[in-house]
Amino acid sequence: MLGHSDKENIARYLKNDKRKIFQLRTALTEIEEELEGALQQKSDKEQSNKLAEVTAENETKEVQSNGDLNLSADELMRIYTTHPDLFKKLVLANNAAS
Helix, strand or coil: CCCCCHHHHHHHHHHHCHHHHHHHHHHHHHHHHHHHHHHHHHHHHHHHHHHHHHHHHHHHHHHHHHCCCCCCHHHHHHHHHHCHHHHHHHHHHHHHHC
């Protein structure tokens, strides 16, 4: 504005647009939180998949080398609920070895 210093102009604009600035700040914070959550979920999912693959490989190797299941009922139920395909392979491998 004419006749006013830059500091006074900035203060006036901030005062007039305080609500809009707050809305923008809030929206940016929500976007940041969503992005962080999505990245964390992606990271957790990738780690879970890698762990499942390693676990499946190790358990399959154990069954193939021993020919019998050395797993407790709880472990079998956990495998059945989390990895049904692996459970089927384990049962088939165990039946074939018996």
